[in-house]
Amino acid sequence: MALLPRATAQESWRSFKTAAWLGWQIESNWTAPFLFAVYSIVKPVAGALILVFMYVVVAQGGLDHPLFPQIFVGNAFYIYVGGVLMGVSWAVIDDREHYGMLKYLYAAPLDIYAYLLGRGVAKAIVSTIAVAVTLLFGALALGLKVSPARVDWAFLLVAWALGLLGLAFLGVLLGGVTLITARHNYYIGEAVAGALYLLCGAVFPLDVLPKGLQLVGQALPLTYWLEALRRALLGRGAGALLAGLSDAQLLLILAGSTLALALLSTAVYRRAERLAKARGLLDMQTMY
């Protein structure tokens, strides 16, 4: 299926494929592979340690408290939000401002939507490494109990894939917004990621939030994604608020919202693109 009506499936596929290649070159092209390895291990582990520190020392929680694995797993998977969501949305502005290439991409028979998703692939791979390292660290050093035999792998895989797709679509949507708001809004992805972190129950279960924020959290697909991942990995979810939903219902919500995001992001991106073309923003250089 072509993602934009006038691109052929073949054009979309090669845009996706080549963008994935480019993304991987950018992500992995460190001067030394050693540095790359250190970076992809040290950074997530440091992130996990900060969380543990806050939990144990500041909140005076115990590592054997049932909430701890929930927090740890939620936080680990949140790495994807920073990676994929921001990676995809940032690609637009990076190509335009940093590499000066967006206009050449636009003048080429290239499906920009497929291209952006392709750029997200490398981010997803790098994030996956980080998530795996974090979980491994949790299991080995902090006594996080994830036993491979009890993990619901099929559930995990489906939920994981739907969530990643959703994040990529959301990234495209934000990319569109960044394209037209330019100037002061480069960090819109970061702002969104930060707000979501609080609201989707990555660190606190939704139950502890005030009622109003709970409602916002319940409207976010991300909330259900993390819940599904927790259930798949740990056998149970966090908090009472979502406990009433069956696994199948969770997946259904995830599938529905991913589809909705796909449609919405296409619509928003196209509209942004049209505006950008009308205002001459596709080759704008606002950052020096």
Place this chain on the structure above:
Amino acid sequence: MAEFTLAVKTEELSRVYRVRRREARGGPREVVALDRVNLEVKRGELFGLLGPNGAGKTTLIKILTTLLTPTGGRAWVAGVDVVANPWEVRRHINMVSGGESSGYGLLTVEENLWMFAQFYGIDSKTARRRIRELLEVVGLADRARTKIYHLSTGMRQKMNFVRGFLTDPEILFLDEPTLGLDVQTARTLRRFIKDWLREHPDRTIVLTTHYMHEAEELCDRVAIIDRGRILACDTPQGLKRRLQREAVFRLRVASLPNPNAILRGVRGVRRVAHAERDGHVELQLVLDDEHALMPVLAAVQRANGRLLSLEKREPTLEDVFLRLVGRPLGDGHPQAQNQAQAQDPGGPR
């Protein structure tokens, strides 16, 4: 390959930029970058757009390459409406802008180019062969494996130039392709452009420049553009023929305060341009005919100007421009005054 005889056609094509109040800072809120432009570029032509800074050249190229929507009129590239069907247009074209150093710094020259070929669906083998050949032409072959953040701006520009030809486009847009390059490189690229079109007679190139001799040397036809309007469009010969009856002189005078005021009133003087050079004043004059020269010299003498040299010249495109626009090419932009000639790489001097 698509059937079309006109590579580019525009009909009353216009573009107005609206500047936000906050950004205008008391300046104009609207800039008319293109004003009802009508152009036809035939397939197989090397067509030049010649105009000073801010004339609207880039704006026109951006519209034709589907990067910008016009605010009025219509345009077709390869017979396809650029607004209604940008996707189809993109399959026929490629574009290179000079004077910039775009590219993915972490990739090598070869990788940057190969990747672009992929976007156009060119198979790897063909792409690699073309990359090798083209890098050879622009003298970048020994840098093929260099990451481009190690390259100079000029080298990156050469790489971009290669990117334009790499995809073997039916219609290629070159926006000031030699801007900022050294004389030797600019010459090499110009020669390559000519050779490429000779070897691919069904391809079309639309090139913008503010270098007179570049337009003169390369283009089959030239459109002179200023302040968004096409003032004339013809072969370089045809354009110069318009000045046939008029006489073009170059005078050097030791000093002459306010030459415009002194010479504008003299009968038979069509256009005057002047520039300060090496401590003297150089005047470029377009006269109705040679008889107008005597009154000019008399006027210079009355103003105590000491004549250093006097030369009658064959008209160049520069003179055509001066005649049409009323000011020399370098004067489009206040800061650009006198710079056009100073920058001019290797023109006939």
